[in-house]
Amino acid sequence: MRSFPSSSGRHWDGSPVAVPMRRALRVNSGGSSRLMRCGQHSRCRECGNRIEWYHHSGPQMVRLHPRELPAARVPADCRWHVSSGIAHPAGDGSSWCRIPHALLCPAREAPAAAELEALRRALAVNTRRLIDAGTFLPPAARPEGAAAQQAVCRPARPVVQLLYVRYLAASPVEEIQCVALTRRRVRCTRPVLAPHTPPGTWTLMPATSATGQLALPADVMAVYNLGALSYAEQLRWRAQRCPPHAATPTAPDLTVPDWEPFDPLLHREHIHTRLPTHSRPGPSGRVRKAVRP
Known part of the structure; x- marks a missing residue:
């Protein structure tokens, strides 16, 4: 004897088959945020x-x-x-x-x-x-001496200027991660600084918040300036999205962007007065030629 599945929507004993209704979460197109x-x-x-x-x-x-x-x-x-x-x-x-x-x-x-x-x-x-x-790495203490000068070459929390506003990033420029939610319900692992997109430029600027605040006396700082990019690219950076997810406006955000409005008085320890370089000592102890991004 061979049993066949019933197509009437009921079990073999006549009880109804309860099929849960699936409702997909969607983002309101008129909403100001894509964060669910x-x-x-x-x-x-x-x-x-x-x-x-x-x-x-x-x-x-x-x-x-x-x-x-x-x-x-x-x-x-x-x-x-x-x-x-x-x-x-x-x-x-x-x-x-x-x-x-x-x-x-x-x-x-x-x-x-x-x-x-x-x-x-x-x-x-x-x-x-x-x-x-090994799932969490606490923020390391600020290095001293030669290690401190090496850290200046790559700020852990750089100051980024986009859309005429300066923000303090939560990680180095190359490690800023996309905040979009993937189909596997996890955060996107792609960086915002994609290889085929135009990068910003490191520039020495007055130490201000770019919102009308006066500069500190005789103080300049290294800023990753994105002002030369197109308006759409700067919007993508502010939304902290990779190019594929920037082209998909219906994809929601898993978390909020890590931008923090820069204040030269509150974030004094993140002000660097020299441009970052990627120079590293060679095998013979000599310092290789600096390459600025």
């Missing part, structure tokens, strides 16, 4: 723990701890709540609240409240596990 609400998770660059990005009333996005905490354990001035995808710096009257990750980050020296010390220690233990497993 389910994809705003990321990891802290300082401790490696999971965080969530949310828009709020300020110009910058806020990083929140991914879990809710009992409001009784959190001081009143540290409580946040999320409503309709927007974070608000106050409690909503419920017994649960959210908290900024900066108050719990074990890599920061600012001590957390006594009620949050246990959670802060748990995050520190998780950071140590990530380091031991």
Whole structure:
């Protein structure tokens, strides 16, 4: 005896076949952001723990701890709540609240409240596990002496100028990664600086934020200038997308771009007064000729 699948939509005993309805997530074409609400998770660059990005009333996005905490354990001035995808710096009257990750980050020296010390220690233990497993590399301390001069040749966080605004990048120019979401539900691994696209130029400019702020006295800094590129290319860089995903506007973003508005007073340690080079000492100890990008 051979059984055949029923085409009537019912099982052999007459019970209906429940077929789950698949609904694809799509990005609103008229929306100001391609970031899906389910994809705003990321990891802290300082401790490696999971965080969530949310828009709020300020110009910058806020990083929140991914879990809710009992409001009784959190001081009143540290409580946040999320409503309709927007974070608000106050409690909503419920017994649960959210908290900024900066108050719990074990890599920061600012001590957390006594009620949050246990959670802060748990995050520190998780950071140590990530380091031991090799999945997270903490930011190295600033080198000294000859190593410091070698680091000047390749800034870890360069200042990039595009669309007449200066930003502080989170990684070297060659390592700025695309933020788009691939079909495999992971972040795109292609860099924004593609081989077949025109690159920017390193230029010495006055140490200003390019937004009307006065320059520091007798201070210049190395800036990766993208102002000579086309308007579309500068938009692609600001969106932090590789060329294939820039040509696919329906592809969502997995995380927010890593650009941080540059402030010469707050980001003083990231100001370099010489142009970066790729010179390296040769086998005989002599320094090879510098090649500027």
